[in-house]
Structures are given as structure tokens and as C-alpha cells.
Amino acid sequence: MPPVPEPSIVLVAITRHGAAQAATLARALPGARLCVSAKFADVLHEFEERLQVYSGPFKDEIGGLFAQYDQIVFFVSLGAVVRLIAPHLRSKDEDPGVTVVDDAGEFVIPVLSGHVGGANECALRIAGLLKATPVLTTASDVGRTIPVDILGRELGWRVEAPKINITRVSAHVVNGEPVAFVQEAGSRAWWTRPTPPPANIHRYERFEDVDLQRFAAVLWVTHRPLQAEHWQQLPERLVVYRPPLAEEAGQ
Incomplete structure (x- = not known):
């Protein structure tokens, strides 16, 4: 399986203190670029080759940052970031991950595209580098359960389901309702947390072994071609992973 490419990341600051914080993080992230006001570019002189300087209104920079980067890390207040990015939001499938670091460097908060956009993962990484506290609010992360929309992404798994199914099944998972996890294919290393999966997740080797009436939803990892009857059996209750x-050869 080819390696997952490293996401492009930019560290953004609009104050001298924020620029100094961004410099600290940039030393630990050699692949990151920086965006800072021309007034404070001197703080980042050692990163000249990675530095993007602006002199006009900061709000005019947001569209370009959204288009160019996978992850945007703001050393700017949370409220200001919300107002700045609001006109540029499209969907969780298109928006970059957005993370905020407070002025004291104590808290790291994923603001936008936590799962699909990778902001939660980015926030955890940054918090570790800054020795800060990550503040995650996504239910599946807080509850330490299965992230239905991105399960197996690092293993190359592809999600196959209507969006409504992903939404409904995610709710069943985080609400602790009984969910069948059927794994007929793929790596068994999909669960990476130090604790076992929650008790509401019941594991099976074959779809035919599942009593569908017992479960609120089914997560099915398979190479089988699906028939219309499978989706009809489980309306808005089935999510399939390919x-x-x-990957099979490496197991």
C-alpha cells in the first residue's frame, strides 16, 4: 500500500507574540510553512524560505490559505478565527482542517473538519509538540469509540455509503446503541486506541452471522460486491468499508 502523503500545513500569526509561538512550532515541523504580517516578519527571519508575508487586511489572506493548504493552524483568538473563516466554508469534504492555539500556548483546539479534514489529528500532534492540552469536542473522540466517517483511512480503506447512512450510523455508535462490526477483509490493526472497543461494538467474521434485528447499525469491512437487497435490509443503517x-497480502 503506498504511504499516505503528509498533509500541507501553514502556521498563521497576526501578532508578534503569535509569530514567536509559530516559530517555536515551525522548528518542530520542518515541512510547515508560515504566514505572518509584514510587521512581524523579523521574528521569523530564520524561516525565510518557508515564509509567506502579507501587508494588506488579514481577512484577504483566508481564501488563498483555504485553497492551498490541508491544515491551517492559527495563533489567533478562537472568536476571530470563526468570523474570518465563516465566508469560506463549503463542506466537511472540501474544507481544510482548522486549528487554533491560544496566545499562551496552553490549549490547542480543532475548529473545523476535525475528522474528515484531519484537524483533530493535527491538534493532537501540535499539543504534543507544544506540551499543551488538546481540546477535542468530536463525540467519537471524546467517547473513544469508532469514527465512522474515517475508519481505516490510514490503512487505505474507502468508505462506501450514502451520506445519510454515515450520519445515522455515527449517531448510533456515539449514543452507545448496539452496532455490529463485520470484518471479512482488511488489516485487523484498525483499532489503535490503548483500550478495547466500547461494549456496544459487537464483532463478527461474516455478514451472514449477524442477526440484523438485534443491531441499530452495521459496519461491514468487505471485498464482496453488494446487492440492492443489502441496502434495503438496512435502510440508513449500513456503512461499508473497502x-x-x-492489503490482504501483508496480513
């Missing part, structure tokens, strides 16, 4: 075929 592991890469090459």
Missing part, C-alpha cells in the same frame, strides 16, 4: 486488495 480495504485495498494489496
